[in-house]
Amino acid sequence: MARVTLSTIAEMTGLSKFAVSRSLSGKDGVSDETRLRVQQVAAELGYTRAVVEVEETVLGVVFHDTDLINSELHLLIQSGFQAQAQRCGYQVRMCWTHLPQEIEAFARGCSGVALVGPHPMSTMQRIRDLGVHVVRNGWMDPFDPFDIVSGTDHEGGSAVANYLLELGHRTIAYVHGTPGYRGRVERFYGVREVFERYDDVSFREMKFQAEMRFTEHLQAAHADGFFPTAFFCAHDGMALTVVSELLRLGYKIPEDASVIGFGDYSAATQISPQLTTVKVQGREIGAGLVRVLDDRINERMSPEIPLRLLFSGHLVIRASAGPVADALPKSIAL
The missing domain is CATH 3.40.50.2300 (Response regulator)
Incomplete structure (x- = not known):
């Protein structure tokens, strides 16, 4: 008859070998119900714990x-x-x-x-x-009973907002892009939290499904009399789209408009001007x-x-963001 091992019991119970070992050794990390089930199966199979049977690490x-x-x-x-x-x-x-x-x-x-x-x-x-x-x-709902390791999206958004205010910007757009990503929403909340304290700040969120639709939303903003001098983008990929489209429309960056991304990934230093962004650790x-x-x-x-x-990020300052100009050129045609 084949020798009964931890792997045998794991297969019979549908548990991991690690959980079986913890159950039989009396260690924490498994429920009482699981421990009892493992012990019963082990007894039925005639399991004898080996002198050396190391649980996998x-x-x-x-x-x-x-x-x-x-x-x-x-x-x-x-x-x-x-x-x-x-x-x-x-x-x-x-x-x-x-x-x-x-x-x-x-x-x-x-x-x-x-x-x-x-x-x-x-x-x-x-x-x-x-x-x-x-x-x-990643993000979960409040008080979910699981361990979470993540970056500081909300804090990062607030840091960008404060930096743009220091540069003199008061008409600012958050380019959200495709909805449904919790981290992007938290960055938006962080920005909004700061701007709500300033009566002279005009702030607008640009949310859309296809990232190449940025120009359409910029046209709509202009039609409403909203001419942003700065764009904070939900991630570096979105920021590259915004920089590309603004340059195509005749903007000078950062003279006519500042652009800030989020992530500090490789593309941030592969464009001109290089991208100011938030470092994600x-x-x-x-x-x-x-x-x-x-x-x-x-x-x-x-x-x-x-x-x-x-893990807290930090602002990486490069050439895509600068002090606000006296007036955004209205002659730029969209």
Whole structure:
């Protein structure tokens, strides 16, 4: 008869090998119900714990495969995750998917899993039900019972607003672009929070599905008598579109209009003028995901308290933003 191992019990119970080991050793990290079920299956199979049977120390990271707009950020997170996992002595597995059943199958071979991108709460719960620790990079609803590691979107938006005010800008547009991304909304909230304190500031949000429709919204703004001297864009890719379109329309940047992005990705320094933007700490976020999983695995934090770990960005000042001109040229034809 084949020897009964942790893997055998994991297969029978549908749990991870890590959760089975924690259940049989009496350690925290699994529910009482899971522990009892594992112990019952182990007894039925006649399992005898080996003198040396080490639980796997594998960390997994799952990138949402349809979130293309953040692909460069995901590469930075991957780099930080791998480096920190190596320093902590973990092996790393990775996959790119958004399908819950694939993520669940992947998680069975891990001690902890980090989800990167817009994965739903139900997917995180499926991982937790396996007895596997789970953390996420991204936004969730208030008081969700999961650990989250992210950047400071709201704070970044407020910082940009203050910087534009210092430059003398009082007519400002937030180029949101495609709706539905929580981080973009938080940046908008951060900007709006600052501008609401100033009676002399005119502020407008430009929200649209196709990013090449920026010119249409600029035309609509002008028709309403709104002539922005500065554009804060929800991400660097949007900022590149805005810079390109403004230059095509005859604007000089930053003399006629300032443009600020968000992310500080490679394209920010590959255009002229180079882009003023907010740095997102991608590598540090990746390393933070590992630190949270490591703390959970080693029981350094109460399992009853969800963690929020934020890495602050900073403003990277380049040539695309400058002091407001005396008057925006009205002769520029759209």
